[in-house]
Amino acid sequence: MAGEVITITSGKGGVGKTTTTANLGTALALLDQKVVVIDADIGLRNLDLVLGLENRIVYDIVDVVEGRARLKQALVRDKRTTELYLLPAAQTRDKSAVSPSQMVQLCDALRPSFDFILVDSPAGIEQGFQNAIAAADRVIVVTTPEMSAVRDADRIIGLTEAAEKGEPSLILNRVKPDMVRRGEMLSVEDVLEVLAIPLIGVVPDDEAIIVSTNEGMPIALDGRALAGRAYRNIARRLMGQEVPLLDLRERGLFDRLFGFMRS
C-alpha cells in the first residue's frame, strides 16, 4: 500500500475545510479504505470535534514530532467506521511547532499503512499552509460561492501551483440552488470560469451539517442527506470512479411532503 496524501485547503477561513476533511475521511472509510486524517491547524484544533473524537485524544502531532509519543500511539481510532484514524493537532502550541520537512516525514511514515492521508490545512497563506501542503500528492481547494472566498481560493491556487503541487481540484461548498436559480448567487459554472481548475464536487448548503457537527457525527454517515451523498460521491471520485454531479434541487421525501408547512 502506498497511501496518497491529499491536502484540503482554502485560503479563507470558515468555508468548510474541516467539515470537508472529516466527511471525506468518513466517506472513504465507508468505502473500505484505510484513512488517516491529520489536523494541521496547530493551536486551533477542531477536526476532533467535527469527528466526535475530542474526548479520546491522548497525544497529538507535536508530541509525535518532538518524540514524546510514537505515531501509532497518537492515532485516535474512529468509533463508527472500521478504518478511520485521526492525528490530532496540538492545542497549546503554534504553527512553528511543526516544519514542512517534519510533515513530509510524518506522511511518509503513514503511507505504507494507509490508502489515504487527508491533511486539514489551516486558513491563511503562511507557515501553516506551507506545512499542510509540504507532503501533498494532490491538493483540494474548498470555496463557497462568495466573492471573498473565491478570491482567496484563487490566491491559494496560485501558491499551490508555485509550490509545484500541480493543479488543485475544487470543491464548491454551501451552494444554495434557489439563490443560484434567482441569479443572486455565483453558480458552479461562474466559479469554474473564474478559477479555471477542475471540479471534484459540489456540496449543498444544508442545515443538517450544523446538526451533524453539533453531534460529532459527520453527515457522510447519513446516506439519505443530500450533503452526505455529495461527500460520498467526492470520495468515490477520489478513488478514481466517474460519478455524475448530484442534482442539488432534489429535496428529500420529508421536505416534499412537509416543506409547505415550514414556509
Place this chain on the structure above:
Amino acid sequence: MMDFFDRLLGRKAPSGQVAKDRLQLVLVHDRSGLSPEIIEQMRDEIIAVVSKYVDVNLEEMDISLSQGKGQSKLIANIPIRRPRSGASSGLR
C-alpha cells in the same frame, strides 16, 4: 419589492452576475501582482512612447488588463490620428 420590479424591467443585473464581473476584474489585478497605481504609471509611459511617433487619440484610448483562457492579457487599444510629420520614416 422595488428590486423585483427593477429586475423584471431589466434595469438591474442580478447580484450573481455583478459578483462575477467584479471578481474577474479584481482577480486580473491579483494575478498580475500589479497595483492600479502601477498600471496607471505603465499606461502613462506607454502613451508617452507611442506619442513620440504618432498623434494618438487620448479620449478613445483604452489600456487594460483582462482575463484570457489561463492567462492575463494587457490589451492596449490606441487609436492613431495621423503620423507625426518628421517621424514618418517607418510609420506610414
